[in-house]
Amino acid sequence: MIQKHVLCQVLITLSMMFLWERIYAQQAWIRINQLGYREADVKVAVMGSKEPIECTRFEVVDAATHKVVYEAKAVKYFGKYGPFAHTWRLNFSPFSRKGIYYIKAGSIKSPEFKIDNRVYEGTADFVLKYMRQQRSKYNPFLKDSCHTKDGFIVYHPDKNKDSTYIDVAGGWHDASDYLQYLPTSANATFQMMFAFMQHPESFQDKYDAWGNEGSNNIPDVIDEAKWGLDWLVKMNPRKGEYYNQIADDRDHQGMRLPTLDSVVYAPNKGFARPVYFITGKPQGEKYKNKTVGAASSAGKFATAFAIGAQVMKPYYPQFAESLVQKAIDAYEFGKQHPGNTQTISVVSPYIYAEDNYADDMELAAITLFKLTGDSVYLKDAIQFAHMEPVTPWMGADSANHYQWYPFVNLGHYFGAKLDHHNRDTYIRYMREGIQRVVNRGKNNPFLIGVPFIWCSNNLVVGMLTQMSLYRKITGDKSFEEEEAALRDWLFGCNPWGTSMICDLPENGIAPKDPHSAFTHLYNYKISGGLVDGPVYGSIWNKLIGIKLYAPDEFEAFQSDVAVYHDDYGDYSTNEPTMDGTASLSYYLSMLQSDTLSRLEYDKEGGVIKIDSDKKHVYLLFSAHEFAEGGKHVVETLARNKVKGNFFFTGDFLRNKKHYALLQQLHRQGHYIGSHSDKHLLYADWTKRDSLLVSKDSFKTDLEKSLEQLRKLNIESGKWYLPPYEWYNKQIVEWCKELGLTVLNFTPGTGTNADYTWPGLKNYRSSGDLLQHLFKLDEKILGGSLLLIHLGTDPRRKDKFYNKLDIIIKHLQKNGFMIKKLPN
Numbered sequence: 001m002i003q004k005h006v007l008c009q010v011l012i013t014l015s016m017m018f019l020w021e022r023i024y025a026q027q028a029w030i031r032i033n034q035l036g037y038r039e040a041d042v043k044v045a046v047m048g049s050k051e052p053i054e055c056t057r058f059e060v061v062d063a064a065t066h067k068v069v070y071e072a073k074a075v076k077y078f079g080k081y082g083p084f085a086h087t088w089r090l091n092f093s094p095f096s097r098k099g100i101y102y103i104k105a106g107s108i109k110s111p112e113f114k115i116d117n118r119v120y121e122g123t124a125d126f127v128l129k130y131m132r133q134q135r136s137k138y139n140p141f142l143k144d145s146c147h148t149k150d151g152f153i154v155y156h157p158d159k160n161k162d163s164t165y166i167d168v169a170g171g172w173h174d175a176s177d178y179l180q181y182l183p184t185s186a187n188a189t190f191q192m193m194f195a196f197m198q199h200p201e202s203f204q205d206k207y208d209a210w211g212n213e214g215s216n217n218i219p220d221v222i223d224e225a226k227w228g229l230d231w232l233v234k235m236n237p238r239k240g241e242y243y244n245q246i247a248d249d250r251d252h253q254g255m256r257l258p259t260l261d262s263v264v265y266a267p268n269k270g271f272a273r274p275v276y277f278i279t280g281k282p283q284g285e286k287y288k289n290k291t292v293g294a295a296s297s298a299g300k301f302a303t304a305f306a307i308g309a310q311v312m313k314p315y316y317p318q319f320a321e322s323l324v325q326k327a328i329d330a331y332e333f334g335k336q337h338p339g340n341t342q343t344i345s346v347v348s349p350y351i352y353a354e355d356n357y358a359d360d361m362e363l364a365a366i367t368l369f370k371l372t373g374d375s376v377y378l379k380d381a382i383q384f385a386h387m388e389p390v391t392p393w394m395g396a397d398s399a400n401h402y403q404w405y406p407f408v409n410l411g412h413y414f415g416a417k418l419d420h421h422n423r424d425t426y427i428r429y430m431r432e433g434i435q436r437v438v439n440r441g442k443n444n445p446f447l448i449g450v451p452f453i454w455c456s457n458n459l460v461v462g463m464l465t466q467m468s469l470y471r472k473i474t475g476d477k478s479f480e481e482e483e484a485a486l487r488d489w490l491f492g493c494n495p496w497g498t499s500m501i502c503d504l505p506e507n508g509i510a511p512k513d514p515h516s517a518f519t520h521l522y523n524y525k526i527s528g529g530l531v532d533g534p535v536y537g538s539i540w541n542k543l544i545g546i547k548l549y550a551p552d553e554f555e556a557f558q559s560d561v562a563v564y565h566d567d568y569g570d571y572s573t574n575e576p577t578m579d580g581t582a583s584l585s586y587y588l589s590m591l592q593s594d595t596l597s598r599l600e601y602d603k604e605g606g607v608i609k610i611d612s613d614k615k616h617v618y619l620l621f622s623a624h625e626f627a628e629g630g631k632h633v634v635e636t637l638a639r640n641k642v643k644g645n646f647f648f649t650g651d652f653l654r655n656k657k658h659y660a661l662l663q664q665l666h667r668q669g670h671y672i673g674s675h676s677d678k679h680l681l682y683a684d685w686t687k688r689d690s691l692l693v694s695k696d697s698f699k700t701d702l703e704k705s706l707e708q709l710r711k712l713n714i715e716s717g718k719w720y721l722p723p724y725e726w727y728n729k730q731i732v733e734w735c736k737e738l739g740l741t742v743l744n745f746t747p748g749t750g751t752n753a754d755y756t757w758p759g760l761k762n763y764r765s766s767g768d769l770l771q772h773l774f775k776l777d778e779k780i781l782g783g784s785l786l787l788i789h790l791g792t793d794p795r796r797k798d799k800f801y802n803k804l805d806i807i808i809k810h811l812q813k814n815g816f817m818i819k820k821l822p823n
Helices: 002-025 128-133 182-198 220-234 295-311 317-336 358-372 375-387 410-418 423-441 456-474 480-490 517-522 578-596 630-640 650-654 656-668 695-711 729-737 751-755 766-775 800-813
Strands: 028-031 044-049 058-062 068-072 075-077 086-091 099-105 113-115 137-139 144-146 152-154 243-246 274-277 599-601 607-610 616-623 645-648 671-674 784-789 817-819
Touching (some): 128 578, 182 220, 182 243, 220 295, 220 317, 456 480, 456 578, 645 650, 645 656, 671 695, 695 729, 766 800
Antiparallel strands (some): 058 068, 099 113
């Protein structure tokens, strides 16, 4: 009887334990980045609990074997946040082994996640799916046309033209409604071209110009940006005539596909929609906006046209050329009409209440300088930068809808790259904005410092962009953890454990029921769209027309701090936006690019190989005083349809007899970077750690060469080839401070000896160099950097550059791809 009683008690105890563990597990969660982590990433999970528990250590567990592979005590307690009574940051950054894992803290387990350098591969193109789906005029997703009758003019100062037809069909619908705005469309267009300019290697070509499947030998991101530029040209049909918006909130008459839109805005206009002329004055009736100028919109026109004139040139040269004057005209229009233009609402109080314009004009000025080389624009840019050193939402607790737009000022980045005299000022402004957001988020476990206003995810993307560019241009990694936290927030390391991008990851927790007619009425997926994101509980409770259509799967995680629903009825947190999605293209392309190229270094810290596991070769050409082989090299590269990587000294760049060559190289899209200004010897030949230059003299010399590149409208990128290919660790560190990465030829390849001439002990004939190169195996050649001098001392009659055609054909015959250096 006693044994039976004891057995019963044991069974009851075990049952209670299992029940307690099940309940307990529901009271604590570990949030991770669902896409995973690159091997060298800062890696931090966040644990939140509704009950008092302790956490002083955790484990990383192999998902296949369930064996512990890493143990850590890197736990930081943060207390209460949002729905959680207790929170912790679990840092496992030192663990970098490739594989699939989960985290275990006590009995709490995280979802499985991957550690792999390829976790972001394809994501930059993935978000373009949503952009194509948002197209107006022809919609490739629906394979049908829509809004082809746009539109009739409103507010034209010439009453004879008011209410008349103008062809502005095209562009993208702004979100899940079908309004179209110049501010968001111009910004989206710029952001995609900026992404391609920075990381062209991250984008593929699987769609044609119309957005239909099928390659057209143009990267898809360029096709999408061209769609935006074509529409912007229509919205600026001639000098001094600019339009800001198509349609208004009378659009909001129930969910329907854009191809079935039947909203009528005016008698006798059919399905044509109003097109709002930019007057620089308040517009609207019941809900009049607070427009006080035109520069915010004019600046956005100018920036899109100016970058378009550069990025589109290889693909649409005549179109690109036509954009130059349009960019100049738009900028001048903005200077003549300073102030902001806001959007219009008719039946509701919700408008894009943009209040700033200095950021738009700064970016316009700096891109026009890059386009034209006219230093007047450089002077204008710094003046506009001083007007708004920090985008005002940064560090703020709240803001009106789109009050400080765009959410990141890329003018500061371009200023730091292109304006030698004010570089430190631009960098200081970038850092100050970052620091304000970091300070605001430092006391919560997610390190989230953006205010939870409408479209908070756009603010996250803006800050990620600024952090990334600041790190790139300065080499300063002091904000790495905060950047990682914001990145991970978008992919699931947030209170709700959800990604904020539709279907990314496909099989994870991500928006599946967004505020969209595509999904709600027809179950069409709208993959790639970045949803608005969480809002303060106080905002959500006051919004008009919010209704949830299904039980809230995130109910346990809602709080006054922030609310998010994956529900069609919540237009405030779960509606994808076109501009927010486009703005992701830069950051995702950067994540891909950083790990698409695996770098190998010499003992001094210079890069000597890129992706040694791939059959890639990079041809480097350098020149200082000799360049007699330039014409032959350029023609050979063009004939073989490959790109080279050229490094020139400032003395070479200033020599007018080289201008035609430089223009040809630039026009053909080769990489052009610095080889110093005066070709100084940095370190002693026999005692390499002994410097022969001071930091000031080194920096002055290098910046003079970069300045000369800028004068020639050449963006040098991140790579630097030191003179004589001779440097030490200190030079590498000083280059990092200037945002440059030192590279060198791959040891053992031998082609760099082509500078020698008979009589030197180390003389190597071109035949010897060629024979040596042909004997190299794949292990040495894979990812190698082959250096060839563009010209040599006249005493060398046997010019190795004359063998370039043979070299290219040999490499290609053996399966090697000749590559341009990644940006």
